[in-house]
Amino acid sequence: MSEAYQLYPPQGAQSDVAHAPLPRSRQGRIEISNISKRYGTFTALDNVSLTIEPGTVTVILGPSGSGKSTLLRTINHLERVDEGFIQIDGEYVGYRRKGDRLYELKERAILKQRTQVGYVFQNFNLFPHMTVLDNITEAPVVQGLLTRRQAVERAYRLLETVGLHEKAEAWPRQLSGGQQQRVAIARALALEPKVMLFDEPTSALDPERVGEVLETIRTLALSGVTMVVVTHEIGFAREVADRVVFMAEGKIIESGSAERVLNRPAHPRTQRFLQRVL
Numbered sequence: 001m002s003e004a005y006q007l008y009p010p011q012g013a014q015s016d017v018a019h020a021p022l023p024r025s026r027q028g029r030i031e032i033s034n035i036s037k038r039y040g041t042f043t044a045l046d047n048v049s050l051t052i053e054p055g056t057v058t059v060i061l062g063p064s065g066s067g068k069s070t071l072l073r074t075i076n077h078l079e080r081v082d083e084g085f086i087q088i089d090g091e092y093v094g095y096r097r098k099g100d101r102l103y104e105l106k107e108r109a110i111l112k113q114r115t116q117v118g119y120v121f122q123n124f125n126l127f128p129h130m131t132v133l134d135n136i137t138e139a140p141v142v143q144g145l146l147t148r149r150q151a152v153e154r155a156y157r158l159l160e161t162v163g164l165h166e167k168a169e170a171w172p173r174q175l176s177g178g179q180q181q182r183v184a185i186a187r188a189l190a191l192e193p194k195v196m197l198f199d200e201p202t203s204a205l206d207p208e209r210v211g212e213v214l215e216t217i218r219t220l221a222l223s224g225v226t227m228v229v230v231t232h233e234i235g236f237a238r239e240v241a242d243r244v245v246f247m248a249e250g251k252i253i254e255s256g257s258a259e260r261v262l263n264r265p266a267h268p269r270t271q272r273f274l275q276r277v278l
């Protein structure tokens with residue numbers, strides 16, 4: 001990708017004036033505008049647009065290779081888009097705008113942006129050489145957001161939330177997969193993000209551990225943080241999601257309320273997918 005690229009589609013009518021700060025309870029609006037992502041000749045995302053309202057839970061479904069995880073990774077600039085742009089509360093993700101062109105931010109500025117977007121990976125990604133407590137306190141202290149004492153206090157509160165208060169001094173290798181994933185959730189929450197992204201958070205777990213992680217995410221859904229969850233857990237989507245998005249071949253095929261999409265899908269591709277997984 002070149003250093004700068006033309007906004008697509010042209011956004012000449014859009015003001016450069018920064019949006020006024022939103023109340024905390026209304027932060028986390030995600031606007032995905034006409035984004036595309038290619039790897040050589042393969043198009044992973046094809047002109048995708050989606051608006052996610054603050055405080056809602058959006059579940060993204062679709063077959064393997066449909067672009068679900070790639071879309072999630074673009075929301076915090078783990079993947080650069082080739083066309084289009086993403087904004088969170090009016091701020092461009094990964095870029096600054098000058099006139100009708102976007103310029104990629106320096107790495108430090110990108111890292112600062114990512115403190116507002118928690119990301120929970122499939123495979124936990126805990127630091128094996130750190131205790132549970134240190135895994136959770138590392139980022140807030142390094143980013144200068146909290147003192148060590150403040151970070152520890154917050155970490156214990158979060159461990160209480162995910163049901164692992166007694167595991168603060170444990171090492172990741174001493175935890176089950178479900179416990180490690182709950183620690184990963186607590187670590188993401190330690191920065192108090194306005195958006196939480198979950199990339200198939202139960203796919204690496206033994207079946208008996210799936211429930212404990214989903215229960216933790218259900219609890220978070222009541223907290224008001226904006227959540228986007230890539231998952232194959234249809235029952236979870238039915239229970240928790242405000243909106244379900246179905247993707248295939250890098251495109252959004254269907255989007256709507258969980259009740260409507262899961263019970264009365266309109267598109268034949270969505271219907272075939274749900275018939276196989278239900």
